[in-house]
Amino acid sequence: MSADLTLILGSKTYSSWSLRPYLALRHAGLAFEEVVIPLRQADSKARMLAHSPAGKVPALIHSTAGGDVTVWDSLAICEYAAELAPEARLWPQDRAARAHARSISAEMHAGFMDVRRNLFMDLGRTIDRPERLAKAAGDITRIQAIWTDCLDRHGGPFLFGAFTIADAMYAPVVTRFQTWKVPLTETSQAYAAAIEGLPAMKDWRADAARETVVLDMLLD
Ligand SMILES: N[C@@H](CCC(=O)N[C@@H](CS)C(=O)NCC(=O)O)C(=O)O
Incomplete structure (x- = not known):
């Protein structure tokens, strides 16, 4: 399942929003490819728009039999990871x-x-x-x-x-x-x-x- 995930990230030095889903996916044990887009470069916006309609990072692309699922926004990606890997208990049980x-x-x-x-x-x-x-x-x-x-x-x-x-x-x-x-x-x-x-x-x-x-x- 999980080799089909690609996480689009901003520069790891500066992208606070990107760090969140990265940690969630890693904790869930989901394997994923990474694409890192350096922030504030001439082509940053175009590169982000190529992956996410919001034109921002992070975004997660999940290749499924039914087609690609794109999830943008750090919290939405964390929620998606919680659904993909319920056994990882990404939210408290209580x-x-x-x-x-x-x-x-x-x-x-x-x-x-x-x-x-x-x-x-x-x-x-x-x-x-x-x-x-x-x-x-x-x-x-x-x-x-x-x-x-x-x-x-x-x-x-x-x-x-x-x-x-x-x-x-x-x-x-x-x-x-x-x-x-x-x-x-x-x-x-x-x-x-x-x-x-x-x-x-x-x-x-x-x-x-x-x-x-x-x-x-x-x-x-
Ligand atoms: N609410 C979004 C915010 C994402 C966001 O603002 N990302 C910044 C980088 S940390 C970005 O893509 N900035 C580039 C731009 O706005 O052109 C989330 O949580 O994912």
Whole structure:
């Protein structure tokens, strides 16, 4: 089944949205081909549009007997992976926990604009800009409160005990906090270590380190 999956990704150094389905597919044990499209190049948009009607990454192409299924949007791809591999339990088994996991995943997906605007993902460096942390302070506090609540309830090491889509959704934030040297509580540090310890996360970082396109998104 799974050799028929192709995941279209942005630059691994910068594409926070792409990291989410990558981790979910890897956790589900689904084999997939990768196509990495470097972000912000002259041909990036055309290359993305060739795979996804939204003209963005990530996108998943599933070749099936009935034709290609295209899934775009990081959360939709994670949901699709959960359906392809139910045994991987990409959502918590308990209904209340699952509702909680979906709520915090949606909160991440639709919100935290101050973190997004000020603390972009860049796996290639660390950045000392305390004024940007101040602009994102409310989001940083809320995200750590979400993590602490989940880890207290379920005992870690991941938000709902075992790895779920909620962790895939928050993994890019873990890297953003590291890049921007966000001071973390001990609980958040332990959570960040669990995410960074995932073999898939290590592979992603290793691939990012080999990328040659360098973007400077620090505009002010
Ligand atoms: N809601 C989408 C957002 C995807 C998105 O904005 N991707 C960025 C890269 S991380 C992108 O494709 N940017 C290129 C563009 O907008 O031209 C998702 O979750 O997949």
